[in-house]
Amino acid sequence: MSGAIVVTHAAKVIHGRVVLDDVTLTLPRGGIYGFSGINGSGKTMLFRAISGLIHLTSGQVDVFGQRIGVDVDFPRSLGLVLESAGFWDESTGLRNLTMLASIRGVAGEAEARAALARVGLAPDDDRPFSAYSMGMRQRLTIAQAIMEAPELLILDEPTNALDVDGIETVAKIVREERERGCTVLVACHNEPALEALFERSWRMVDGHVAKEVDRS
Numbered sequence: 001m002s003g004a005i006v007v008t009h010a011a012k013v014i015h016g017r018v019v020l021d022d023v024t025l026t027l028p029r030g031g032i033y034g035f036s037g038i039n040g041s042g043k044t045m046l047f048r049a050i051s052g053l054i055h056l057t058s059g060q061v062d063v064f065g066q067r068i069g070v071d072v073d074f075p076r077s078l079g080l081v082l083e084s085a086g087f088w089d090e091s092t093g094l095r096n097l098t099m100l101a102s103i104r105g106v107a108g109e110a111e112a113r114a115a116l117a118r119v120g121l122a123p124d125d126d127r128p129f130s131a132y133s134m135g136m137r138q139r140l141t142i143a144q145a146i147m148e149a150p151e152l153l154i155l156d157e158p159t160n161a162l163d164v165d166g167i168e169t170v171a172k173i174v175r176e177e178r179e180r181g182c183t184v185l186v187a188c189h190n191e192p193a194l195e196a197l198f199e200r201s202w203r204m205v206d207g208h209v210a211k212e213v214d215r216s
């Protein structure tokens, strides 16, 4: 198997509705891959399948040679920006990250501080998460996704709620992560700063990968 991520005839039916429709893709390791498509076209569902957060109705997903839901429940090294991240309201950003880091023991306070600085949050900010603005929450979500230096980074609409500086910061982080050897998947709507980084990208329509976007 040559791809970092191999999706084979993946399908998901929820309450009789096809939300992923026969998706087949091979994504080599170390690239930046983009997914676009209108609301409800299936981008998040595809990312959830790759992340092990849903069970497919049929088909398979392999990540770094391990079959999701068979060999492992989740990809072994995954950073995820997908819907809400589940932070503790009463704790600071740094405390939130160090508590999450302690679950796996891969990262510690130094990595949490470095991740906060990379997303433009002050590591020693003493405000609790409940006092964070939408953009600050999104930045913290991105910091949580990168702090363990994952092999696979999945970013679902990472620029949500971000200002111009925040969008540039995300683009810089995506470039840096790729240079480190990380494979990066991004879903976004009309975000030129990110789209310029995609090596390949696809448009999703009604749960299937309709066509590859011509980047020439």
Ligand SMILES: Nc1ncnc2c1ncn2[C@@H]1O[C@H](COP(=O)(O)OP(=O)(O)OP(=O)(O)O)[C@@H](O)[C@H]1O
Pocket: 014, 019, 037, 038, 039, 040, 041, 042, 043, 044, 045, 046
């Ligand atoms: N928990 C759920 N139960 C039933 N259907 C769902 C659920 N979550 C999503 N869907 C459906 O799956 C389809 C694909 O949704 P998905 O969230 O993957 O779209 P998307 O391309 O990420 O959209 P957006 O651009 O709005 O983020 C939609 O028809 C949606 O209604």
